Every structure is written in C-alpha cells, then in structure tokens.
Amino acid sequence: MTLHFDWSRATTILQRLGSVIGLVLLFIVLSIMSPDFLTTGNLLTVLRQVSINALIAFGMTFVILAGGIDLSVGAILALTGAVAAGLMAAGHGMALAVGAGLGLGLVLGMVNGVLVSWGKVAPFIATLGTMTLLRGLTLSYTQGSPIPVTDKGFALLGGGYVGHLVPLPVVWMFIAFVVCGFLLRGTVFGRHVVAIGGNEEAARLSGVRISPMKLAIYGLSGLLSAFAGIVLTSRLYSAQATAGAGYELDAIAAVVLGGTSLAGGRGWLFGTLVGALLIGFLNNGLNLLGVSSFYQQVVKGIVILIAVLLDRRQ
Numbered sequence: 001m002t003l004h005f006d007w008s009r010a011t012t013i014l015q016r017l018g019s020v021i022g023l024v025l026l027f028i029v030l031s032i033m034s035p036d037f038l039t040t041g042n043l044l045t046v047l048r049q050v051s052i053n054a055l056i057a058f059g060m061t062f063v064i065l066a067g068g069i070d071l072s073v074g075a076i077l078a079l080t081g082a083v084a085a086g087l088m089a090a091g092h093g094m095a096l097a098v099g100a101g102l103g104l105g106l107v108l109g110m111v112n113g114v115l116v117s118w119g120k121v122a123p124f125i126a127t128l129g130t131m132t133l134l135r136g137l138t139l140s141y142t143q144g145s146p147i148p149v150t151d152k153g154f155a156l157l158g159g160g161y162v163g164h165l166v167p168l169p170v171v172w173m174f175i176a177f178v179v180c181g182f183l184l185r186g187t188v189f190g191r192h193v194v195a196i197g198g199n200e201e202a203a204r205l206s207g208v209r210i211s212p213m214k215l216a217i218y219g220l221s222g223l224l225s226a227f228a229g230i231v232l233t234s235r236l237y238s239a240q241a242t243a244g245a246g247y248e249l250d251a252i253a254a255v256v257l258g259g260t261s262l263a264g265g266r267g268w269l270f271g272t273l274v275g276a277l278l279i280g281f282l283n284n285g286l287n288l289l290g291v292s293s294f295y296q297q298v299v300k301g302i303v304i305l306i307a308v309l310l311d312r313r314q
Contacts, residue, residue, distance in 0.1 A: 019258050019274045026278065030285035037288055044167060048235075050280035051173035054273060055228040056247055057254040058180045059109075059221035061272045064255050065184075066217050067197040067264030068123035072112060073225040073251055074244030075134035080105045081229035082138055084154075085147040085239035094154045101230050102223060108134065109222015113215035131248070139241050146238040158235030169231050176224065181269045183220075193217060197264025253300070254279055257307045278303075 031038040056073045063070045084101035088094065108130070115126035149155060160168040184190035192213055195203040204210050225244075233239045257275030260267025279300065286296045 019271050019278065022257075023274050023278050023281070026281055026285070030281065030288070034285065034288040037285060040165075042284070042288075044165070044170070046280050046284045047170045047173075048167040049284075050276050051167075051169035052228050052232050053247065053250045053254060053279065054173045054276040055176055055224050055231070057251040057272045057276050058176055058269060059224035060248075060251040061180070061255050061258075061260055061267060061269055062184070062193055062217050063123075063221050064252070064260055064262060065197045065264055065267050066193050066214065067200065068116060068214070068217070069127060069252070070109075070112060070218065070221050071124065071127040071248045072108070072131040072134060073221060074247035075131045075138065076105050076108050076222050076225040077229035077232065077244035077247060078239075078241065079108070079134050079138045079141070079229075080226035081233035081243055082142050082147060082239040082241065084230050085149050085233050086141065088149060088151050088154060089147055094151050097151075097154065098157075098230055102226050105222045105224075105226020105229070106219050107222070109225070110215050110219040112222065113218035116218065117211035117214040142239065142241040144241050146240050148238045149233060154234055155237060156234070158231040158233070159237070169235065172227070172231060176227070177269065177273055180224075184269050189213075189216070194265055197266075199265070250276075250279060253304045253307075256304065262308065 027038075036042060056077065060070060060073065080101040083104055084097040087097040087100055112123075112127055112130055115121045115130070116123050119126070121129075156168065157172075158169055162168060162171055184193065192203065192208045195206065195208055196210060196213060200210060229244065232243060236243075254275035255267070255272050256262060257278050258267070258271025258273070259275075260271060282300065282303065283296060286299065291299075
C-alpha cells in the first residue's frame with residue numbers, strides 16, 4: 001500500500017497554526033520582558049482595545065475571502081458613530097440612534113457592493129472612492145468638532161462591564177465571532193463566499209448569484225463597521241470626526257496575519273481573531289517596553305510584510 005502525503009493540506013494547516021504559534025510566542029516573550037504584561041487588568045484592557053479592530057476584521061474576512069477588499073470600513077465607522085451621537089444630541093432615543101447607525105452602515109456597505117458587482121469597478125478603487133467621500137461627509141456633518149454623548153444607557157454599550165470585570169466590548173467581540181463563524185462555516189452563504197473567492201466564474205456556472213452575494217458581503221462588512229463605530233463612540237463618550245483613521249489597514253492586517261489569502265477562497269475566522277490579538281498585544285507590549293511609537297509602526301509593518309510574503313509563497 002502506497003502512502004501519499006498531502007503537502008498542500010499540510011502547508012495550509014501549518015499556515016493556520018503559524019498565527020496561533022506566533023501569538024503564544026509573543027505572549028511568552030512579553031511576559032518575560034515586562035512584569036506588567038501578564039496581569040488581569042492589562043490583558044482585559046488590550047482585549048477591549050482589540051475588540052474594535054476585531055469587529056471590523058470579521059467583516060473584512062468575508063470580503064477578502066470573496067476576492068475583494070474594503071478600504072471604507074474606517075470611514076463607515078466614523079460616519080455611523082457620528083450620526084448615532086448626533087441623533088441623541090438632537091433629543092432622539094438610544095434605540096433610534098443605534099438602529100439608524102446600523103442601518104446606515106448596512107446601506108453604505110451595500111453601495112460598495114453595487115459599485116463592485118453591477119458597476120464592475122475594481123474593489124480597491126470603489127472602496128477608496130467611498131472612503132474619501134464618507135470622510136468628507138463626516139467632517140461636514142460634525143463640522144470637525146466632537147459630538148458628545150450624554151445618554152447613560154448608550155454609554156454602557158462600550159463602557160460597561162459584565163460582572164464588574166469583563167468589558168462589554170469584549171463580549172460583543174466574541175458574540176460577533178460566534179455569529180460570523182456560523183455564517184461562514186454553517187450556512188450556504190458562507191460556502192458561496194469561499195466559492196466566489198476561489199473561482200468566481202466556476203461559482204457562477206454552479207448557480208451562485210454573484211452580484212447579490214457581493215451586495216450581501218459588502219453589506220455585512222458595512223454593518224459590522226457601523227457596530228464597531230457605535231461601540232467606539234459609546235466608549236469614548238463622543239463621536240470624533242477623525243475616528244477610525246487607519247482602521248482599514250489594521251483590519252486587513254488582522255485578516256492576513258490570521259492566514260486568510262489575499263487572493264481569496266482560503267481562510268478562517270478564528271485566524272482573524274488571532275491576527276487581531278497579535279496586533280493588539282504587539283502594540284501593548286511595545287508600549288510597556290517603552291518603544292517609540294515611530295518604531296512600533298516599523299515593527300508592525302515588518303510583521304505584516306512577512307505574513308503577506310508567506311501568503312504569496314503558498
């Protein structure tokens with residue numbers, strides 16, 4: 001009997017485990033180098049900071065798995081957070097403000113989907129254009145000034161705790177992870193996302209409705225970005241006109257570090273969570289070690305480049 005070793009499967013497993021191994025090694029190194037790192041307070045603080053990037057990155061995972069990219073997520077975060085805060089400042093209730101913010105995020109994401117699917121615009125160009133447009137709208141809406149949040153119930157969404165210990169944004173992050181994980185692995189929608197990223201033409205010939213799927217994929221990304229924007233606005237007690245700047249790059253980095261291929265068709269949501277944690281703990285560890293913020297960007301850039309090179313190598 002001849003034994004056949006599947007090198008392709010072994011490489012995929014190794015790539016997936018690579019992010020987990022990297023996170024464990026980072027934990028060990030930072031625990032040795034900084035006595036303040038492995039404390040309950042510090043770890044929960046990092047998880048709260050990571051939660052915003054993770055929420056955006058979960059939506060980005062679906063987009064990249066389908067062979068696309070979404071540069072507008074940070075701008076959607078800023079605009080939806082500002083709209084929610086603005087509605088409450090105008091005397092409207094929390095329910096209306098949150099619903100309007102989430103609805104706006106969904107619609108803006110679907111606009112990206114229309115541009116990409118029916119407009120046949122390259123995802124990079126389409127979302128770059130909407131990113132610039134939405135940044136301008138946010139600055140116009142806020143007049144460049146913060147919009148304070150006074151609703152105590154709304155403030156709990158991002159500033160509250162479960163059991164006086166676990167920050168509520170961390171709970172939202174894990175709930176979103178479970179829901180998105182089910183969508184990706186337990187539904188036809190998730191299988192179609194992977195099929196489109198693997199071979200769009202083959203997926204179309206197999207009966208997958210490409211345009212409606214892309215509409216839904218970008219809509220999901222916009223919805224999760226809006227939710228992240230509402231949580232962030234709640235946590236900061238105000239909506240900032242420049243909120244979310246650069247968040248799209250951190251989200252893409254988390255997805256790539258987690259082992260999802262930029263070419264689409266291959267990846268997993270748990271890897272995205274690990275990638276977001278890697279970025280968060282790396283930033284935190286460098287801060288604790290007193291490394292300059294300039295060099296922190298250099299280190300993070302090197303880590304991202306290595307991940308991309310490994311992806312292209314495979």
